[in-house]
Amino acid sequence: MSPEENTIKLTRKDFAASQDVRWCPGCGNNAILAQVQKTLPELGIPRENIVIISGIGCSSRFPYYMNTYGIHSIHGRAPTLAMGLKCARPELQVWVMTGDGDSLAIGGNHFTHALRRNVDINIVLFNNRIYGLTKGQYSPTSEIGAKTSSSPDGSIENPVNPIGVAIGSEASFIARTVDVFQKHMSEVLRRSAEHSGAALVEIAQNCIIFNDATWAHITDPDNRLEHVLYLEHGKPMRFGKQGEKGIRLNGLRPEVVKVEDVGEENLLIHDEQASEPTLAYLLSRMGPPEFPTPVGVFRAIKKPVYSQLLMEQVRSAQAAKTADLDALFRQGETWDVPGSPDGDNQ
Amino acid sequence: MKCPSCGYENLPGADDCENCGNSLTRDDVPQAGTEVERSLMEDPVECLNPIRPLTVELSTSLTETIQLMRNHHIGCVLVTAADGSLAGILTERDLLQKVAGHGLDLDQCVVQDFMTEVPETVRADHPLGYAMQRMVVYDLRYLPLVNESGKPTGIASSRDIIEYMARKFSAVSEL
């Protein structure tokens, strides 16, 4: 297709690479790839300005399957490359495709700092609660007691949840979606792309081979409405087959109530833009058996963006002082050794 | 910090002034403002002239220990092991909490069972401020002094520090 200066109308085909997709049939990544390929064209960004960086893991095969600029880097370190790239080229749109092991085990350090610094990147975390590529060891998000190849007697480790870690890292955009919620995923990805600052999207993803049905309680279409709380900014929190249940705050603790018992006006109203992440944190703790699993945008606030702040400093410095290399050389005391003029006075 | 020589505003912790090159390493450490502060920061514990401690062995009876404490008008004894190293300390407070009112046969009790084992200690060259801090943090009135081999050489008490400071106070005209 010919590069056009003005309106760029891209389609899904523009983002499909020629490489054969090598995920297992039934892998949640296939659905995610489909949605990303569908969503990117709608963002109105020239394809050449999009860069996808991944680490290591099944999720990290992503860049090969997208027809954009991409780097398949090393385990856990994708956010660091993304950061360097944004500092060199703040105008590019950078995505980090990562997994639960890549971003919370080996990459935990870089994950928290990228969010803390509010580097304008989109981190998409494929959480399948297992190490798929290396054939099935438990991960930092696996449930305690999980029986896996490296924990045949059951994992003795407490998991973390990515949303909680992101809140602790002061992330300015935090969302969760599910690999089979196609429309929802598309909408969440679009919002994360539009967000200025570091965005985390956790995608509950199914690994059909090594950890099948880990998210079944929310993906099973028959029971989905009972187990999923769709978050919408400004709306009361309701779920259930007829939306008959809701969430209410009792002191500092949320509780599940019947809407008709308490009245909709007493339900918790979702606020993405709250300046404190307290509500987001409470939501991040919600899950089975007592609570539905919240999906959607937990938090979306405006905070100064790292590369913008950096470039502001660069620009003010440039405005205050001309870029004179010779003057830089001559900092401090200099002296002259006289002799035949060699024209070194710039 | 502001360079005391040339007035230039340096970043915190800079070793040398960015403007005039003068060393800042002595100026950014906390300085003693008054003689009392200086004394606390610099004078060693041995300035207190700590007394030679009263010592008993591990197997000494409480009766004997208490009698010794009474005879010498001392609020604590140090308990030494066979090799002379410090094993524990017994104070008036221990007697109040662990002995008094428990209906014990003091002849049959040995000091080893009532002492505080492996107590906090200081060296003779530690600054007074350090000894004070130990006393506050660990809620102690008595601090045994030990030498390099762990043998007790003295006792410093909170009273000693108070007396020393009181002399300093009266010596300093600004107060």
Added chain:
Amino acid sequence: MASGPMTASANTKEALEQVTILFSGDSGDGMQLTGSQLTTTSAALGNDVSTLPDYPSEIRAPAGSVAGVSGFQLHFSAQEIHTPGDNPDVLVAMNPAALKTNLPRLLPNGILIIDQDAFSERNLAKAGYEENPLDDPELGSRYQLHPVPVTTLTLNALNDLDLKRTVKTRCKNFFTLGLVYWLYERPLEQSLEWIDKKFSRVPLVAEANRLALQAGFNYGDTSDAFAVQWTVPGARNTPGTYRIINGNEASALGFVTAAQLADKPLVYSSYPITPATDVLNHLSRWKHMDVRTIQTEDEIAAMGAAIGAAYGGAFSVTGTSGPGICLKSEAIGLAIMLELPLVILNVQRGGPSTGLPTKTEQADLLQAMFGRHGESPLPVLAAASPGDCFETAIEAFRIAVRHSTPVFIMSEGYLANGSEPWRIPSLKDMQPITVRHLDDPNGFQPYSRDPATLARPWVIPGTTGMEHCIGGLEKHPPTGAVSYAPEDHEEMCRLRAEKVARVADFIPELEVNGPQHASLLVLTWGGTCGAALTAVQRAREQGLSVSHAHLRHLNPFPRNLGELLARYEKVLIPELNSGQLSLLIRAKYLLDTISLPKLRGQPFTVVEIETRINELLQ
């Protein structure tokens, strides 16, 4: 003490070729300032200078303690010099701890200037002296001992000034400076001007410093204790404008210059580590040159960020020391696979592990060569002197860009903190660095090769129609598609190795200082250059058959190295490690080199190398 008018001295004047003077005192005594002032003044007079600062081992050690001793060694000369001097001829010790630490290094019959006011009982105890060394008659007979009541004299000189006593005492260092100026016939003007400029905010303090400087000078002049003055005439230097520079600042300036020569932004990613931190500090103040510094959360992130920035098309560099290189190794491997141009600076320090952070060493060479899993070659350069760090930085970027590869620069603590005069270069004499970002999609393949260099194209995101994915997995040449095929791996390994080997076609042949054939060749790399050059010069003056060659390029070696080495009967390699270059030369050229290792956290002295040369040529 009278600070009367300068009388015509009844002193004798003697000429000297060179002087090595060591200022040492408590870290609060301003020895770095005194040393740098003497350096600048001497350089301005035309002496060649070389310095070696010795920083205290602890951050805020108690005043007067041995851990708090700070030193500054300056070597100035009427001739060209290459080292900060072996052992000092003059030791200025401002307190007992400084004397204790440095007296063993003072040459016999050396001049020993002591601030006797600082030799109180308390200070003696802190230094671990049971008795006052000044009372020992041995001291006076072994050295030319000059106890000077520096504090008293300084306070006297400033008697009329309305300043607190603590402020006046701080002027001691200027008193000492003034005395040393008199001893070596240095004029006061430059320092007086400097004082006026730097202390303009506090005119009273400026006055105090001026008076102290003058008082020290006058003391030398009028005191009977100092009967001799020495002159060290100026060396001849190439005409131009000069300044003093240390290795870290030179590296930083080199990086900025390289980026300017390519009209690119510079991105410097780093994590603070001794002795490389200064490079980050310098660069973070030069934003007006479009320098973007990133202080990352750790060393690995710094290398990752450097890769990302290079991928984006910036001139990208990361600086660290040995422990940081360990952490970066996996990511360096990725950079080698991605074949992106970037620079990695290792300011070496004593190792292994935390080692000796403030001491110098050259023991990371084999790590630079082989410290990654798999076959992972890359070009390795080393700087020879503080000023040379500038050239090496630019050279590294040229190679990185031309050959699409990460490039290692080996610097060391000794060069990073040591300083020497540096002739300010003229920008218009420097070759621009041509950067070509391929933007023609026709027939584009990410791993196609330039026929001469085997470099792959540097295509940056934002270029229309060239979207592609690169990664750390092995590839099929030239498409870059992931491939585990045996023939592809073999070919890619060969290409990566050959690409680095061909750098030799683009770098100059190695030159020799001295005869083209001789009984002995001294071969050096890194900071050992100066001491070896001087040792070889002296040996040749004695009539010995010896030459010196210095390697800037350690991988690949210059293409004539093998043939050059064969022209000498013996090859001696002094290095601050257990024989790493020696190992490389032996392996590549099947040559029985003679290694001269040194692992003492200190640079080579000229005498050490000279002695070995003499032994070998018996």
